[in-house]
Amino acid sequence: MGDDDLNASIAHIVLCCVAGDGVARTHVRSFVHPGMHANFFIHGLLGFLHYQSGKFNTDFKGAYAISSNASRYLALPCLMADLYRSDNAVSTLHLVSGLVPFALSLAGQEHRQLGNLMIACNIVSLCVYSHQHDRGWGWYTAGAGVLAYFCLPQIPQKVAYPLLLSLMEYCAYRLFHVDFTTPPGPRR
Numbered sequence: 106m107g108d109d110d111l112n113a114s115i116a117h118i119v120l121c122c123v124a125g126d127g128v129a130r131t132h133v134r135s136f137v138h139p140g141m142h143a144n145f146f147i148h149g150l151l152g153f154l155h156y157q158s159g160k161f162n163t164d165f166k167g168a169y170a171i172s173s174n175a176s177r178y179l180a181l182p183c184l185m186a187d188l189y190r191s192d193n194a195v196s197t198l199h200l201v202s203g204l205v206p207f208a209l210s211l212a213g214q215e216h217r218q219l220g221n222l223m224i225a226c227n228i229v230s231l232c233v234y235s236h237q238h239d240r241g242w243g244w245y246t247a248g249a250g251v252l253a254y255f256c257l258p259q260i261p262q263k264v265a266y267p268l269l270l271s272l273m274e275y276c277a278y279r280l281f282h283v284d285f286t287t288p289p290g291p292r293r
Contacts, residue, residue, distance in 0.1 A: 110156045113263040117152030120145055120267040120274070127278040140183040145274050148172040152267055171211065176270060178207040178220055181227040181250060184277055188234055202226060224254050235280075242280035249273035 127142035155169035182203030189195040206220035228247050235243025253269035 109263055110159075113267070114153050114156040116264045116267040116271075117149045117156065119149075120271045121149030121153065123271040123274045124149055127274055141180045141277060142274065144172075144175055144180050144183065145270055148176040148270070149267060156263075174207055174210040174215070177254065178210065178223070179203045180270075180273075181224060181231065184246075185227050185230055185234070188231075199227065199230065221255070224250070228254075240280055242276050245276040246273055246280050249276050 124142050124145035128139060128146055151165055151169045151172045154163075155165040158165050180203075182199045182201075185199040186196040189199060202223040206216065206223050209216055209219070228250050231243055231247045231250070234240070235247065249269060249272040253266060253273055257266055257269065
């Protein structure tokens with residue numbers, strides 16, 4: 106185990122902590138939005154185990170590959186599906202936009218260009234949503250998504266990817282707030 110593996114393990118622990126905080130604070134009736142937090146939490150946990158697998162004498166390479174694809178293709182669509190949950194068609198479209206590239210990657214037929222297109226569409230949709238609803242944290246989440254998914258190939262991925270996902274998770278949690286309590290009726 107080298108220093109890179111140790112640094113990657115620490116970066117995945119950071120992701121686990123940030124996502125765990127998001128999961129712990131999510132008190133909503135939707136299973137889609139906690140899906141983003143849970144996705145990142147599981148990816149962080151599996152990343153730690155993968156980079157420390159020499160200590161555990163277990164190979165987590167397959168599980169880590171699946172969670173990497175899930176964190177890439179499913180996180181933003183889950184967030185967007187929940188933000189647009191009042192419109193079933195748009196919400197379903199967002200979910201399908203993540204499920205198609207993820208299913209292709211599971212089948213061993215990953216189509217990177219299609220996946221990048223779906224990620225870009227979700228980021229643009231997040232920008233539109235942020236503009237329409239005046240949500241500054243949506244812009245930050247979109248920026249972190251661009252950094253994590255499109256600027257990352259220029260820098261080492263073992264450490265940077267989980268840290269950028271942590272930033273995206275941090276921003277996304279602050280973007281999302283829903284009050285499921287019924288507003289008080291008109292005063293009589």
